[in-house]
Amino acid sequence: MPSTDDLFRTARALRASTELADRVRRALRALCDSKSYRGWRDGPEQANRFRLDGEGGHGADGAADLAALDEAGLVEAGGLAIRVNDREGRLFATDGVWVDAQRRVFPFDDEAGTMLRLARRLGWATPDAVVDLACGCGHSALGFDTAQRVMLDVNPRALAYAELNRILNGVPGASTVIALNDVRDGVPRGVARGLRGTVLVIANMPFGLSPGAGVLPLTSDGGDDGLVLQAAALETLAALRRELPAVTRLQALMLGLTAGCAAEGRWEWPQRAAAAFGEGRARWSLLHDESVLRIDGRRALANPSRLRDALPALAECTLYVGDAERRSVRESYRELAGRHERAGRPDLAYGAVAVELA
Ligand SMILES: C[S@@+](CC[C@H](N)C(=O)[O-])C[C@H]1O[C@@H](n2cnc3c(N)ncnc32)[C@H](O)[C@@H]1O
Numbered sequence: 001m002p003s004t005d006d007l008f009r010t011a012r013a014l015r016a017s018t019e020l021a022d023r024v025r026r027a028l029r030a031l032c033d034s035k036s037y038r039g040w041r042d043g044p045e046q047a048n049r050f051r052l053d054g055e056g057g058h059g060a061d062g063a064a065d066l067a068a069l070d071e072a073g074l075v076e077a078g079g080l081a082i083r084v085n086d087r088e089g090r091l092f093a094t095d096g097v098w099v100d101a102q103r104r105v106f107p108f109d110d111e112a113g114t115m116l117r118l119a120r121r122l123g124w125a126t127p128d129a130v131v132d133l134a135c136g137c138g139h140s141a142l143g144f145d146t147a148q149r150v151m152l153d154v155n156p157r158a159l160a161y162a163e164l165n166r167i168l169n170g171v172p173g174a175s176t177v178i179a180l181n182d183v184r185d186g187v188p189r190g191v192a193r194g195l196r197g198t199v200l201v202i203a204n205m206p207f208g209l210s211p212g213a214g215v216l217p218l219t220s221d222g223g224d225d226g227l228v229l230q231a232a233a234l235e236t237l238a239a240l241r242r243e244l245p246a247v248t249r250l251q252a253l254m255l256g257l258t259a260g261c262a263a264e265g266r267w268e269w270p271q272r273a274a275a276a277f278g279e280g281r282a283r284w285s286l287l288h289d290e291s292v293l294r295i296d297g298r299r300a301l302a303n304p305s306r307l308r309d310a311l312p313a314l315a316e317c318t319l320y321v322g323d324a325e326r327r328s329v330r331e332s333y334r335e336l337a338g339r340h341e342r343a344g345r346p347d348l349a350y351g352a353v354a355v356e357l358a
Pocket of ligand 1: 105106108109111112133134135136137138139140152153154155158181182183184204205206207218219220229
């Protein structure tokens with residue numbers, strides 16, 4: 001696995017040489033277009049690095065492509081050292097699922113796709129500025145057409161990828177802030193001062209319901225109700241509203257899981273958002289057309305689902321849970337589901353909260 005320093009070095013090399021950046025871009029694009037790579041990325045083989053010496057996918061320029069990736073430090077033991085996702089013509093280098101879970105940068109781009117679709121549905125897809133409170137490698141923030149971007153994350157490794165992806169996607173550095181930040185501390189001082197016009201805050205925080213420390217990776221651990229960092233994001237949003245000039249229009253779009261009661265249409269997270277900003281300002285959408293959980297890299301189970309079915313199913317994920325701990329993880333998820341049930345929250349939903357603060 002490339003170290004975080006290695007990733008910053010790769011970003012610096014691409015920044016210094018547009019010729020190398022072009023070659024790397026071409027090589028990654030060719031990979032993404034190849035059947036063998038797509039098959040790897042969507043299946044259980046993604047648990048190990050993609051072999052670059054395998055058949056198919058590299059076309060007539062294969063050797064040159066590999067040389068560019070090697071020169072950029074993206075080849076390791078005959079395999080691609082990173083994962084690359086492509087969406088709407090943009091490329092996103094990130095960690096593969098083989099990287100240690102407590103350091104790994106979020107590998108998947110489907111949630112960013114959902115975020116963009118929701119923004120379009122709301123007519124919010126072309127704001128003057130995007131502030132991403134948990135940018136990961138930049139899947140969401142770099143997907144928007146906007147004049148200014150602020151990309152924050154608590155994981156320095158994510159920031160290295162975000163910078164690399166900024167360069168790969170030709171996004172100007174002058175209009176982009178990429179900074180280390182814990183959402184529990186709000187946003188860094190001064191960030192708000194530079195923002196003008198319509199500001200869209202996006203938050204795809206870790207939102208998995210966790211039965212205990214260390215069970216879920218850094219990218220997914222949202223505490224026992226999935227809302228620990230969502231609550232911090234709501235507070236950050238309120239603080240930003242106070243800090244931004246009155247002429248700016250502030251919108252926020254957040255993705256997440258929440259426990260609640262499907263029969264009563266009552267969900268914990270939107271209730272908290274409505275309590276913070278008022279019913280009319282915070283809107284909840286349950287994403288009926290999306291599955292509720294990710295198991296083995298793919299979204300699975302109907303949305304909403306019974307918590308007692310959904311949570312223990314997470315223990316079956318071979319990408320996140322090792323065989324040795326599967327049984328105890330399953331049991332701790334059963335207990336967590338029981339706690340929510342006893343508190344009147346038998347169901348789990350995947351959805352979005354949209355907040356508009358004039
Ligand atoms: C589900 S991932 C989403 C990343 C990115 N938005 C994407 O779609 O690829 C959640 C992100 O939250 C970051 N994160 C975790 N705890 C955080 C915190 N306290 N403050 C800010 N970011 C945090 C993780 O490092 C990770 O990048």
